[in-house]
Amino acid sequence: MAVYTTIADDELAAFMSRYDIGQVISLAGIAEGVENSNFLLRTDRNNYILTLYEKRTNAADLPFFMGLMDHLSAHGIHCPAPITDKSGQILQQVAGRPGALFSFLNGVTAHQPNVVKCRQLGGILAQMHQATADFTMKRDNALGPQGWQPLLDSIDDSQTDLPAGLKSEAHAVLQDILADWPEGLPETVIHADLFPNNVMFIGDKLTGVIDFYFACHDITAYDLAICLNSWCFEADGSFNVTKSAALLAGYDAVRPLQSDEIAALPILCRGAAMRFFLTRFYDWINTPKDAFVKPHDPMEYWSKLRFHLRATSAASYGYWS
Amino acid sequence: MAVYTTIADDELAAFMSRYDIGQVISLAGIAEGVENSNFLLRTDRNNYILTLYEKRTNAADLPFFMGLMDHLSAHGIHCPAPITDKSGQILQQVAGRPGALFSFLNGVTAHQPNVVKCRQLGGILAQMHQATADFTMKRDNALGPQGWQPLLDSIDDSQTDLPAGLKSEAHAVLQDILADWPEGLPETVIHADLFPNNVMFIGDKLTGVIDFYFACHDITAYDLAICLNSWCFEADGSFNVTKSAALLAGYDAVRPLQSDEIAALPILCRGAAMRFFLTRFYDWINTPKDAFVKPHDPMEYWSKLRFHLRATSAASYGYWS
Numbered sequence: 001m002a003v004y005t006t007i008a009d010d011e012l013a014a015f016m017s018r019y020d021i022g023q024v025i026s027l028a029g030i031a032e033g034v035e036n037s038n039f040l041l042r043t044d045r046n047n048y049i050l051t052l053y054e055k056r057t058n059a060a061d062l063p064f065f066m067g068l069m070d071h072l073s074a075h076g077i078h079c080p081a082p083i084t085d086k087s088g089q090i091l092q093q094v095a096g097r098p099g100a101l102f103s104f105l106n107g108v109t110a111h112q113p114n115v116v117k118c119r120q121l122g123g124i125l126a127q128m129h130q131a132t133a134d135f136t137m138k139r140d141n142a143l144g145p146q147g148w149q150p151l152l153d154s155i156d157d158s159q160t161d162l163p164a165g166l167k168s169e170a171h172a173v174l175q176d177i178l179a180d181w182p183e184g185l186p187e188t189v190i191h192a193d194l195f196p197n198n199v200m201f202i203g204d205k206l207t208g209v210i211d212f213y214f215a216c217h218d219i220t221a222y223d224l225a226i227c228l229n230s231w232c233f234e235a236d237g238s239f240n241v242t243k244s245a246a247l248l249a250g251y252d253a254v255r256p257l258q259s260d261e262i263a264a265l266p267i268l269c270r271g272a273a274m275r276f277f278l279t280r281f282y283d284w285i286n287t288p289k290d291a292f293v294k295p296h297d298p299m300e301y302w303s304k305l306r307f308h309l310r311a312t313s314a315a316s317y318g319y320w321s
Numbered sequence: 322m323a324v325y326t327t328i329a330d331d332e333l334a335a336f337m338s339r340y341d342i343g344q345v346i347s348l349a350g351i352a353e354g355v356e357n358s359n360f361l362l363r364t365d366r367n368n369y370i371l372t373l374y375e376k377r378t379n380a381a382d383l384p385f386f387m388g389l390m391d392h393l394s395a396h397g398i399h400c401p402a403p404i405t406d407k408s409g410q411i412l413q414q415v416a417g418r419p420g421a422l423f424s425f426l427n428g429v430t431a432h433q434p435n436v437v438k439c440r441q442l443g444g445i446l447a448q449m450h451q452a453t454a455d456f457t458m459k460r461d462n463a464l465g466p467q468g469w470q471p472l473l474d475s476i477d478d479s480q481t482d483l484p485a486g487l488k489s490e491a492h493a494v495l496q497d498i499l500a501d502w503p504e505g506l507p508e509t510v511i512h513a514d515l516f517p518n519n520v521m522f523i524g525d526k527l528t529g530v531i532d533f534y535f536a537c538h539d540i541t542a543y544d545l546a547i548c549l550n551s552w553c554f555e556a557d558g559s560f561n562v563t564k565s566a567a568l569l570a571g572y573d574a575v576r577p578l579q580s581d582e583i584a585a586l587p588i589l590c591r592g593a594a595m596r597f598f599l600t601r602f603y604d605w606i607n608t609p610k611d612a613f614v615k616p617h618d619p620m621e622y623w624s625k626l627r628f629h630l631r632a633t634s635a636a637s638y639g640y641w642s
Contacts (some may be wrong), residue, residue, distance in 0.1 A: 008432050025427040025523055028361060029352035040349060040361060042427070106346040106363070111329050202346055 005037045005052050005095050015094050018085040019101065021045060035213060037097075040104070047104035049080055052097045057213060059098050064139045065212050066090045066100060068132070068189060073103075075131035077124070078208035080105060107200025107207035113231050118243040120206040121199060121227060122250025125191070128209070129220050130255055132189035141192065141216040143275055145181050148174055151278045160285055162298065170277070173305065177271050182219070182264040190223035191215055195230040221261040224251060225268035228317060229276065229304055237303050245318025252319075262314045269308040269317070277301035326358045326373050326416050336415050339406040340422065342366060356534060358418075361425070368425035370401055373418045378534060380419050385460045386533050387411045387421060389453070389510060394424075396452035398445070399529035401426060428521025428528035434552050439564040441527040442520060442548060443571025446512070449530070450541050451576055453510035462513065462537040464596055466502050469495055472599045481606055483619065491598070494626065498592050503540070503585040511544035512536055516551040542582040545572060546589035549638060550597065550625055558624050566639025573640075583635045590629040590638070598622035 007015075007027070016024060022045035030038050030049075037052040053062065066082045070090075073081035080102035082090040092099045110117055141147075152174060157167045191198075193214040200208045224247075232244040251257070280298035287295040311317065328336075328348070337345060343366035351359050351370075358373040374383065387403045391411075394402035401423035403411040413420050431438055462468075473495060478488045512519075514535040521529045545568075553565040572578070601619035608616040632638065 006432070009429075010433070012429070023523070024429055026425075027429045028349075030361070031350035031352055040351070104347075108330075108333070108345055108348045111327070112331070202344070 005054070005097060007039070007050075007052075007095050011095050015050075015092065015099075018087075018089075018092065019083070020086055021048065021083070021101075041101070048083065049102040049104055050094070050099060051102065052094055052099040054097065061139060061213075062091055062098055062100075064137045065215065067137045068135060068212055068215055069102070071135045072128060072131055077128055077131055078105060079212070080208075080210060105200055105208040105210060107202050109197045109199065110201050111196065112235075113196050113199075113243070114204070115243050115246045116204045117199075117201060117206065118231055119246040119250035120204075121194070121231060122224075122247040122252070123254050124199075124206055124209060125194065125223060125227060126251045126254035128191060129188045129223070135189055139189075139216045141190075141218040143192070143214070143279065144216070144218055145178060145271060148274060148278055149178070151282060155278075155282050155285055157281075157285065162281070162284065166281075166302070170274075170281070170302075173270075173309070174274060177267065177274055180267050181271065182260070182267060185261055185264060186220045186258065187217055188220045189215055190218050190220065190226075192218065192223065192226065194223065194227050219268065221257065221264060222268050222272060224248070225265065225272040226276075228265075228269055229272050229301070232317075233304055233307075237300075239307050241316075241318040245320075248314075248317060248319045257319075262319060265314040265317055265319065266308060266311040269311065270305060273301050273305035273308055277305055326375070326418060328360070328371075328373075328416050332416050336371075336413065336420075339408075339410075339413065340404070341407055342369065342404070342422075362422070369404065370423040370425055371415070371420060372423065373415055373420040375418065382460060382534075383412060383419060383421075385458045386536065388458045389456060389533055389536055390423070392456045393449060393452055398449055398452055399426060400533070401529075401531060426521055426529040426531065428523050430518045430520065431522050432517065433556075434517050434520075434564070435525070436564050436567045437525045438520075438522060438527065439552055440567040440571035441525075442515070442552060443545075443568040443573070444575050445520075445527055445530060446515065446544060446548060447572045447575035449512060450509045450544065456510055460510075460537045462511075462539040464513070464535070464600065465537070465539055466499060466592060469595060469599055470499070472603060476599075476603050476606055478602075478606065483602070483605065487602075487623070491595075491602070491623075494591075494630070495595060498588065498595055501588045502592065503581070503588060506582055506585060507541045507579065508538055509541045510536055511539050511541065511547075513539065513544065513547065515544065515548050540589065542578065542585060543589050543593060545569070546586065546593040547597075549586075549590055550593050550622070553638075554625055554628075558621075560628050562637075562639040569635075569638060569640045578640075583640060586635045586638055586640065587629060587632040590632065591626060594622050594626035594629055598626055 022043035024043055026042040028040045030040050035056045036054050039050040041048040041050045069079055070082050072079050083101040084090055090100050152170060155167060193211060198209060198211040199206060227247060228244050231247060232240050234240055277298050280296045280301060283295040284298050343364035345364055347363040349361045351361050356377045357375050360371040362369040362371045390400055391403050393400050404422040405411055411421050473491060476488060514532060519530060519532040520527060548568060549565050552568060553561050555561055598619050601617045601622055604616040605619050
C-alpha cells in the first residue's frame with residue numbers, strides 16, 4: 001500500500017494538457033503496490049490509472065514494462081494498457097518522477113481464490129506465455145537462481161527472532177536446488193509475481209492481470225511454479241491439490257506442457273518457494289520494526305518449501321497425464 | 322493517507338448482500354485521511370465510498386457524524402451521503418470494524434486554491450451553517466479553547482528541534498487569547514477542519530465537502546477563522562487578502578455576518594491558528610521519526626498566529642462593510 005507522491009494542481013493540469021482524454025472529475029491516490037504511487041483518475045470520458053514510479057523502480061526498466069503491457073494488451077490479454085499522449089509518448093515526468101497513464105481494469109482481487117479462479121488463472125498465464133513469444137525486448141531476472149546464494153549470504157541472522165539454524169538449513173537446501181535446477185526448458189517472458197493480489201475478478205470471472213514490474217525472461221514453467229506456491233496453499237499451510245490440478249489443467253488446455261516441463265515441476269516449485277522465502281527472510285531482518293509496511297512472514301514460504309521437498313513428481317500437484 | 326484494514330472476499334460478499342446497489346466491479350483502497358480506511362467501491366450501478374473506522378475514531382461519535390452528513394445531504398449540501406442497507410441501517414460491521422457506505426463525490430481537492438475557489442468556499446460554509454440550524458444532535462469540540470492549555474501543558478519540549486522558548490512563548494500568547502476569547506457569539510455545528518484537502522472542485526467549480534470527523538458545536542464564525550488560516554496564506558507564508566476578502570464576501574452573501582462576529586475575526590483567527598499550532602506541536606514531538614505519516618510543521622501555524630496578532634480588525638482580512 002502506498003501513495004508516496006502528491007500531485008499539485010498545476011502539475012495535474014500540465015499532465016492533462018498533454019492528453020486528449022477529457023476533463024478530470026476525480027483523482028484519488030489508491031493503496032495498490034508498495035513500489036509506486038498509483039492514482040485512480042476519472043475523466044468525463046473514462047477511468048484511468050496514473051502511476052508514478054518511485055525510487056525502488058529502476059527507470060531503465062520502464063521501457064520494457066511499458067512495451068510488455070502494450071504488447072499483451074494488443075494480444076487481447078486484459079492488463080493495464082499504456083496510453084500515449086498527443087505526441088505518441090507513453091513515459092512522462094509528473095511531480096518530478098517518471099510516470100505513465102494506463103487503462104483502468106475492472107475487477108476485485110481475490111484474497112482466497114477458489115478452484116474456479118485457479119483454473120482461469122492457469123488459462124490466462126498460458127495465454128500470456130504464448131502472447132510474449134514474439135515480444136522482442138529483454139530483461140534478466142534479477143531474482144533468478146543466480147541471485148539466490150548472494151541474497152542468502154547477505155542476510156545477517158545474528159539477532160533474528162526466527163528459528164536458530166534457519167540460515168544454515170536454507171543454505172543446504174539451496175545447494176540441492178541449484179544442483180538440480182533444470183536446463184533446456186522453454187523460456188519466455190514470465191510475470192514472475194502472479195500472486196492473487198495481482199489478478200482481478202468480477203464474481204468468479206477473471207477480468208485482468210496487473211503489476212508487471214517483476215516481469216523478465218526466465219523458464220516458462222517457473223511462472224507456473226510461482227502460481228502453485230501463491231494460489232494453492234490454504235491459510236493453515238495445507239496444500240489444496242484440487243486447486244493445483246485446476247490451475248495446471250487450465251494452463252495445459254491453452255499451452256500443453258511438455259514432458260520435461262511436467263517432470264521439472266517439483267524442482268521449479270522448490271526454487272519458487274526458495275525465491276520468496278529468501279526475499280522475505282531478507283526483508284524480515286532488514287525492515288525497521290516500526291515501518292508502516294509490515295514484512296511478510298518468511299516461515300510461510302519455508303513451510304511451502306518443505307512441502308515441495310516431499311513432492312516426487314507432477315502427480316503431487318494433481319497433474320495426471 | 323491510509324488504508325489500514327483489508328476486506329476479505331467473504332466479508333465483502335456479506336457486506337454487499339445487505340445492500341441493493343448492484344454487483345461489485347471494482348474495490349480500491351484509497352489514500353484519503355489518516356484516521357480511517359477508505360475504499361472506492363464501484364458497482365455496475367454507481368460509485369460509492371466505503372469507510373471503515375479505525376481506532377482513532379470514537380465509535381460513540383459515529384451516529385453524530387452519520388446524522389450530520391445525512392442532514393446536510395438532505396439540505397442540498399454536496400457531501401458524502403450515508404447509504405442505508407435493506408433494513409434501513411447505516412452503520413455496519415466490516416472486517417471487525419464499524420463501517421458505512423457513502424455516495425461518491427466527483428471532484429479533485431485543490432492544493433493551491435485561487436480567489437474564485439475561496440469565494441465559493443465562503444458560500445458553501447455559510448450554507449452548511451444555515452443547514453445545521455435545525456440539526457438536533459450535539460457534539461462538544463474536544464479541540465476547542467478549553468482543551469488548548471491542557472494540550473500545551475502535555476507537550477514535553479525538552480528534546481525538540483524546534484526553537485528554544487517556543488513552549489513558554491506559546492503559553493503567554495495562549496493566555497492572551499483565552500482572556501480575549503469572545504462570548505455570546507452565534508453557535509452552530511461547525512466543520513472545524515475545512516482545509517483545502519477537504520473541498521472538491523471540478524475546474525474552478527466547487528462540487529462538494531468531505532471529512533466531517535472533527536465536526537462539533539462551537540462558535541459559527543470560528544469555522545470561518547479556520548478557513549481564513551488554511552485557505553488564504555501563500556506557500557511563502559504571506560497572507561493573500563484578495564483571497565480572504567473573496568472568502569468573507571462569499572460567506573456574507575449567503576449568511577450576513579453580525580457586527581459582533583465581524584469584530585471578533587482577529588481573535589477567532591488567533592484561536593484557530595493556536596489550535597492547529599498546538600496539535601502540530603504535539604504531533605511533531607510525539608510522532609516517531611520514522612513514521613510513515615510525517616507530521617506537519619507547527620511553525621507554519623506559529624507564523625500564521627504572528628500575522629493574526631498584528632491584525633487589528635476585520636479590515637485586516639479584507640472585510641469592509
